[in-house]
Amino acid sequence: MAFKHLIALEHVSKEDMVSVLELAKTFKELILRPVKKVPTLKGKTVVNFFFEPSTRTKTSFEIAAKRLSADVLNLAVSTSAVVKGETLLDTINTIEAMQIDMVVIRHGTSGVPEYLAKRIKSSVINAGDGMHEHPTQGLLDMFTMIEKKGKLDGKIVCIAGDVAHSRVARSNIWGLKKMGAKIRVVGPPTLIPKDIDKLGVEVFYDLKAALKDVDIINILRIQLERQKKNLFPTTREYAAFYGINTEKLKYATPDVLVMHPGPMNRGLEISPNVADGPHSVINEQVTNGVAVRMAVLYLMGGGKKDEIIN
Amino acid sequence: MKLLIKNGLVVDPANKIEDKLDVLVNNGKIEKVGKNISDKGAKVIDAKGCLVIPGMIDMHVHFREPGFEYKETIASGARAAAKGGFTTVCCMPNTNPPIDNQALVDFILFKSKEAGLIDVLPIGTITKGRAGEELSAIGELVTAGAVAISDDGSPVMNAEILRRALEYCKIFNIPVIEHCEDKNLSGEGQMNEGFYATKLGLKGIPKAAEETMVARDIIIAGEMNARIHIAHVSTAGSCELIRQGKKNGVMVTAETAPHYFALDDSALEGYDTNFKMSPPLRSKEDIKAIKKAIKEGVIDVIATDHAPHAELDKNIEFNPAAFGIIGLETAFSIMVEELIASKAVPLSTAIAAVTINPAKILRLNKGTLTEGVDADITIANMDKTVKITEEFFASKSTNSPFIGRTMTGTIEYTIKNGRIVYENK
Numbered sequence: 001m002a003f004k005h006l007i008a009l010e011h012v013s014k015e016d017m018v019s020v021l022e023l024a025k026t027f028k029e030l031i032l033r034p035v036k037k038v039p040t041l042k043g044k045t046v047v048n049f050f051f052e053p054s055t056r057t058k059t060s061f062e063i064a065a066k067r068l069s070a071d072v073l074n075l076a077v078s079t080s081a082v083v084k085g086e087t088l089l090d091t092i093n094t095i096e097a098m099q100i101d102m103v104v105i106r107h108g109t110s111g112v113p114e115y116l117a118k119r120i121k122s123s124v125i126n127a128g129d130g131m132h133e134h135p136t137q138g139l140l141d142m143f144t145m146i147e148k149k150g151k152l153d154g155k156i157v158c159i160a161g162d163v164a165h166s167r168v169a170r171s172n173i174w175g176l177k178k179m180g181a182k183i184r185v186v187g188p189p190t191l192i193p194k195d196i197d198k199l200g201v202e203v204f205y206d207l208k209a210a211l212k213d214v215d216i217i218n219i220l221r222i223q224l225e226r227q228k229k230n231l232f233p234t235t236r237e238y239a240a241f242y243g244i245n246t247e248k249l250k251y252a253t254p255d256v257l258v259m260h261p262g263p264m265n266r267g268l269e270i271s272p273n274v275a276d277g278p279h280s281v282i283n284e285q286v287t288n289g290v291a292v293r294m295a296v297l298y299l300m301g302g303g304k305k306d307e308i309i310n
Numbered sequence: 311m312k313l314l315i316k317n318g319l320v321v322d323p324a325n326k327i328e329d330k331l332d333v334l335v336n337n338g339k340i341e342k343v344g345k346n347i348s349d350k351g352a353k354v355i356d357a358k359g360c361l362v363i364p365g366m367i368d369m370h371v372h373f374r375e376p377g378f379e380y381k382e383t384i385a386s387g388a389r390a391a392a393k394g395g396f397t398t399v400c401c402m403p404n405t406n407p408p409i410d411n412q413a414l415v416d417f418i419l420f421k422s423k424e425a426g427l428i429d430v431l432p433i434g435t436i437t438k439g440r441a442g443e444e445l446s447a448i449g450e451l452v453t454a455g456a457v458a459i460s461d462d463g464s465p466v467m468n469a470e471i472l473r474r475a476l477e478y479c480k481i482f483n484i485p486v487i488e489h490c491e492d493k494n495l496s497g498e499g500q501m502n503e504g505f506y507a508t509k510l511g512l513k514g515i516p517k518a519a520e521e522t523m524v525a526r527d528i529i530i531a532g533e534m535n536a537r538i539h540i541a542h543v544s545t546a547g548s549c550e551l552i553r554q555g556k557k558n559g560v561m562v563t564a565e566t567a568p569h570y571f572a573l574d575d576s577a578l579e580g581y582d583t584n585f586k587m588s589p590p591l592r593s594k595e596d597i598k599a600i601k602k603a604i605k606e607g608v609i610d611v612i613a614t615d616h617a618p619h620a621e622l623d624k625n626i627e628f629n630p631a632a633f634g635i636i637g638l639e640t641a642f643s644i645m646v647e648e649l650i651a652s653k654a655v656p657l658s659t660a661i662a663a664v665t666i667n668p669a670k671i672l673r674l675n676k677g678t679l680t681e682g683v684d685a686d687i688t689i690a691n692m693d694k695t696v697k698i699t700e701e702f703f704a705s706k707s708t709n710s711p712f713i714g715r716t717m718t719g720t721i722e723y724t725i726k727n728g729r730i731v732y733e734n735k
Contacts, residue, residue: 110511111581132511195505
């Protein structure tokens with residue numbers, strides 16, 4: 001199996017996801033060694049194109065590519081030509097003319113990675129597009145869940161918070177559904193998008209009911225500008241109804257896993273003692289993110305699963 | 311010069327004609343419609359197997375001139391209209407500057423005459439600069455030749471201003487054409503709110519954005535006893551409101567566009583900006599309701615909302631991409647496929663929606679084959695197919711969602727004032 005592009009987990013088969021997750025296990029062992037680098041992508045060039053501010057995802061992709069010995073170029077929107085009135089396609093074509101191999105793109109408009117994949121020769125990896133998908137986040141979330149819970153089949157996962165604006169939620173839903181998990185979403189109706197139940201998830205507005213028997217909670221970041229759009233009245237009220245604290249955690253199973261894609265608003269969607277508590281695997285998600293992105297880059301760079309390192 | 315159109319199926323809804331007849335044209339006028347007409351001096355068009363109808367009227371197009379000539383001009387738009395079988399079109403005033411004064415009305419009429427193909431009739435703005443704040447000099451616009459007023463592209467958000475426009479237009483008996491969209495509800499929406507918007511992660515435009523304005527406008531028009539015409543109806547709910555309004559005696563008329571009964575919002579998968587328009591494509595249930603509304607005469611008119619945009623506006627990221635698609639050259643095919651061949655709407659009802667009905671609303675002495683009227687005639691084939699490619703279009707822009715499709719129904723001749731302005735060769 002080899003990917004040409006990674007745009008959306010909607011279009012990735014269960015088999016391909018399993019391949020990535022298995023390969024990521026090998027890479028995780030590698031990055032925990034003192035010497036973390038392998039020569040597999042030597043001579044390949046990966047361009048990180050970030051049209052939205054990002055620290056962790058950009059860094060994670062950069063480290064993953066470097067550990068595979070690829071050359072990495074980081075382009076932020078402020079340094080790119082887009083601000084000079086050039087079209088996105090012209091900008092990417094210019095960079096591509098310099099003979100690159102992979103484009104990692106983050107963009108505020110849904111559909112941009114697909115738009116580019118249809119028009120350029122390089123491989124395109126979606127590092128988050130608008131409110132659409134964030135496939136590597138979906139994969140690293142599943143990797144972490146499997147690592148901690150053994151398997152996903154039959155597990156109940158609750159995605160909590162701003163589902164409407166969340167690409168993380170959508171990638172989680174597509175991925176988890178294919179892996180056999182039961183998915184719930186919970187949040188105020190203003191942040192639950194219309195007809196999301198048709199994606200095969202159960203919708204809750206009441207946190208207590210939503211958390212009953214839940215094995216894993218994935219807490220989404222709430223952006224403060226949503227309050228200005230009247231999607232909830234005050235951050236205080238949001239925290240009171242949907243913020244996860246130790247009290248509310250008791251509604252779930254005793255060994256519930258707490259996840260968050262970051263960056264966190266401590267005290268809003270997650271209380272500090274939950275974020276730092278025994279259920280939290282938030283920092284491990286970050287470590288796993290590197291391993292999963294290495295697996296994705298490796299497979300997209302043409303590597304075969306069996307000819308791995310060692 | 312004489313023209314004799316023989317052996318066609320003549321459909322002239324205004325005169326309740328649907329029969330194999332000949333049509334004789336003399337000196338730019340319809341001279342006679344009847345059986346077995348012969349005339350030695352006339353040029354004969356054999357319309358065997360074809361439909362012969364009054365020249366089609368499209369009461370809602372955007373020809374972009376002045377201001378956006380890189381998208382379309384009145385000349386290129388007129389060529390596209392002729393190719394699509396239209397002999398009369400009304401162009402919306404959302405140009406730059408907008409058509410809010412008589413000089414610009416004169417300009418449109420001059421450019422139409424210069425193009426010399428079909429009638430391009432101007433629609434003036436409701437408010438100065440389309441800003442929604444002060445009424446345009448409506449009387450001057452009408453005197454110069456505007457056939458209606460509209461701020462199309464934007465609604466009149468202020469209900470008081472709409473009220474005054476409706477009342478004032480009673481002097482002239484012209485329709486106020488309203489783009490029904492509550493801007494607060496549509497917000498930054500990109501497509502119909504629902505499953506596909508959720509899946510694609512695009513902001514949704516609820517049906518309520520259209521329907522609340524349709525309801526508001528019908529209520530105001532009813533109370534003022536004034537005429538309102540609802541542009542580009544896209545939802546089942548709007549159809550129901552218009553049905554009720556008509557039943558209650560309100561002077562409300564309405565149009566829909568071919569894409570609203572041909573395509574639904576599942577087409578947005580793939581993020582092709584040629585499926586992005588305002589109002590957005592809705593659901594399969596809405597399509598069904600719109601077809602029913604056309605059949606029942608609740609929706610009076612089919613108008614294309616021909617909205618040309620260039621590569622620069624469309625071949626970009628989805629959110630900043632422009633709303634709108636071209637429609638003049640595919641309208642007839644869509645009507646054949648979706649309404650006529652499928653028998654969703656009787657032939658004469660479908661033809662009335664692009665001929666006599668818009669003519670009545672705009673009070674034009676057009677849309678019929680009555681003896682003595684201008685010989686505006688469209689000859690079309692309902693069985694022939696055509697492959698839609700970018701090269702197919704006479705329009706300056708090619709932002710059509712139908713590119714790549716083979717469509718049934720072709721325009722064979724477009725005749726304006728007795729002169730052939732388009733022939734399918």
